[in-house]
Each structure stands twice: as structure tokens, then as C-alpha cells.
Amino acid sequence: MTWPEFGKLHPFAPVEQTGGYQILFEQLEAWLAEITGFAGISLQPNAGSQGEYTGLLVIRAYHEDRGDAHRDICLIPQSAHGTNPASAVMAGMKVVAVACDALGNIDARDLRAKAEAHSARLAALMVTYPSTHGVFEESITEICATVHAHGGQVYMDGANLNAQVGLCRPGDFGADVCHLNLHKTFCIPHGGGGPGMGPIGVAAHLVPFLPRHPIVTMGGERGIGAVAAAPWGSASILTISWVYIALMGAAGLTEATRVAILNANYIAKRLEPYYPVLYKGRGGLVAHECILDLRQFKSSAGVEVDDIAKRLMDYGFHAPTVSWPVAGTIMVEPTESESRQELDRFCDAMIAIRAEIEQIELGQMDRHDNVLKNAPHTAQALLSDEWTHPYTRAQAAYPAAWTREHKFWPSVGRIDNVYGDRNLVCSCLPIEAYTV
Ligand SMILES: *Cc1c(COP(=O)(O)O)cnc(C)c1O
Helix, strand or coil: CCCHHHHCCCCCCCHHHCHHHHHHHHHHHHHHHHHHCCCEEECCCCCHHHHHHHHHHHHHHHHHHCCCCCCCEEEEECCCCCHHHHHHHHCCCEEEEECECCCCCECHHHHHHHHHHCHHHEEEEEEECCCCCCCCCCCHHHHHHHHHHCCCEEEEEHHHHHHCCCCCCHHHCCCCEEECCCCCCCCCCCCCCCCCCCCEEECHHHHHHCCCCCCCCCCCCCCCCCCCCCCCCCHHHHHHHHHHHHHHHHHHHHHHHHHHHHHHHHHHHHHCCCCCECCCCCCCCCCCCEEEECCCHHHHHCCCHHHHHHHHHHCCCCCCEECCCCCCEEEECCCCCCCHHHHHHHHHHHHHHHHHHHHHHCCCCCCCCCCCCCCCCCHHHHCCCCCCCCCCHHHHHCCCCHHHHCCCCCCCCCCCHHHHHHCCCCCCCCHHHHCC
8 A cells, every 4th residue: 555656646546547546446336346246437526425325325226327316215214324314314215214133134024015115206215235233134126026026126235244255145136336445344444434345236227327536537337426536446456455355365265254154153152151142043043243241230240231341351351342233232243364262362351251250140249339430440440559449450360270370461541421511622832832
């Protein structure tokens, strides 16, 4: 990325001066098309959410082109990521929610009823596969067929493509558009706000509507306008996904998918005796992530999901996704990149925390002054002359053997999340400090 050949090119450099990038775009598009089973790819969107917006505009352009400009209803299951309804509204559609059943699947009967009721105005269904509940929707083919039967298009949220690459392809089971989060599935590091890339893949009938650009010739002949300032989004980071796919190869990518699914199921099985796994597929398995239900500890021990997340820091772990998609739970997505040893350390930490909760439940540990409620423990708090808590400093700081060898010291103790969310605190110097 930092090679000047990649990093020093202006996004609007004349195409004849960007030969290397053109090869990279072409090859990456071909690879992504093969992986997803789609006919065309647009590398313009800069994020998954922008891919959603782009894909829905493409669907709208398709309907308009066929004289169906009135199709503006977008069906979205309750389990969807928040960006789905937001993108639908930005693309000028009206959102109709579809219910989920007790197993976390789309309620097929409710979907049929909603598709039927809105048949004349049905524009699209947005569906995440495997779902954000961490299960492979068994009726996905049937779901797509239902939407098509009513004249709608299927937008697949491909953020969970990590569970599909090499094993199955959205284009094969009925999706018309799908975005890929290259910063999730294809190795671009993310977190802390990007940058990411959210290209979309589309079936052949939608290729003519792929985004164009006012300065650079690209996209479909009846394509929508540009969705990003630069024609190929954050092009320089595409080098990461290109190298990743090139080095992994077809067999390597498929193996990564298998290991990602295996890792999630390993964690689910090891932790299930201690924490209920909220949603599972029919065979008792999860997809590439699992949701651990922590809600029961609120009444049994006064312990909430945040207490467990903060206590994990004392064990040396950054907590998994907290309270999403279900409040009071954690969603664990280990991916293919953690070693067996690391997975075991994480499970050991969670099991040890369960024992700490049990001590509170049994009244052996105070309900308010305990290792969970006071977590995370900073060096500053532990090195004070006075220690009044009913547990030892060692219990606080070295709860597991490995923390003696590799200790992560949290730099701040417990903060008041709600207060922080509601009160803007400016830490800048006062304006006088800048005057001469
Ligand atoms: C991450 C995610 C998105 C949004 O992608 P961004 O690149 O963060 O905009 C959408 N849907 C699901 C299911 C996701 O996990």
C-alpha cells in the first residue's frame, strides 16, 4: 500500500497512467464475481453500508427501467443490521419489517404474508445470510423465490460471507445483489473507523445499472450516478484483498471458511454448559458466530453483560460484540484467524468468569463489591496502599495462569457509559490558551 506506485496515485489520474491498478481492479472483480456467483462487480462503495445503498439504488433503477417506478417497499427481517433499514430509507424506499421465529430464522409465513400484501409495490427484500443471529437460514432459496414471485429483487447483506466463501455462492441460491465487506471477509484491517471497502456483486440483469462516474468512464450503460467521490472507492486498500486472495488461492479460502465455522462451533460447544447459546440451526450447530445469553445473571447475581465484558479485560481479552443483535448477550465471532490455544484461553476465561458469578449467586461474594462489578482493575487501583475489597489483589489482576506471563493492564477503570453517551466532554485547552 505504501509503495509510491500504489500510494501516490491521484484518484483521477488519467486511466492510461494507471495500468497496474486497472489490472488489479479487473482481476479482483473477476475473483469476487467467481466467489459470489455474480455477473458484475462494482468496486466503488467504500463500506458495507454504502454497498447497501448502492445495491438498492441499482434495484430501483432496474424497476424504473421496466416501468415499475412505483415499487418502493423494502422487506427487512427484525434480525437485520441497523444499516439495512437506514440504507433502504436513504434509497427512497419504505421499510416493512418481517418477523423472526424462536430459532432466529425469518418467519417464512410472515414473509409470504408481507410479500403478498405488498405485492404490487414490492421492490426488494434485504436478507443477511447466514443471519446476524448466527444461523444458516435453511429456507433461503425458498425465501428468494417468494420475493421474486412478487416481482421483488433480493438484496443479500454479505457481511457474513466469511461463512460462505468457497462453500456456496449468493448468486446460486437466488440473490440479485450482494455487498462484500472486504474489511471483514477479505483481510483489510478494520475497527476504529475504517477505511473499508464494500463492493457489490450483481446478477446479469442488473449489470447495466452499476454506478458510473462523472469524470472516469465506468459502470453500466444505464448506470446510477456515482456513490463515492473516487471511482474505485478507497482503491489503495484493494491491494490488501488482492494479495490475500492471491496468496490463499481457492483451496486456502475454502479452508478459511471451514475453520471459521469450526471455530465458532468449538466455542459454542465448549461454553454451552456454562452459558446458553441463544440460536442454533436444526442440527444444533451455529454458523460462523454464536450468541451467548447472559441475561439470566442479572436476577441471579446482579451481573450484567457490561460487567462480564469489563472483567474479560482483566483476563487479557477485548470483549466480543456486546448487546447486539440481542440486548444482554455477547456475540462471539472468532473467525479463522485465532489459534486453538487462543480459543481455549478465551473459553477458559469465560468459564472462570462463570465460576465468579456463581460465587455471587451462592452469597460467597458480595453482590456489589466483587471482581465483576469493579472490573477492569487498573495497576493504579491495585497498587494503592489501601485495599478494602473483599477479594485479593491477585484475584483481581491475575485471575488466570497466563496473566502472570502476559498481562494486559487496562489503562482506565470502569467508566459510566450512559453518562458518556449523554454528555459531551471537551478535553481541549480553553480558547485563551491559543491566543498570543
Ligand atoms: C458490518 C455490517 C454491515 C455494515 O458494514 P459497514 O462496512 O460497517 O458499513 C452491514 N450488515 C452487517 C450484517 C454487518 O455485520
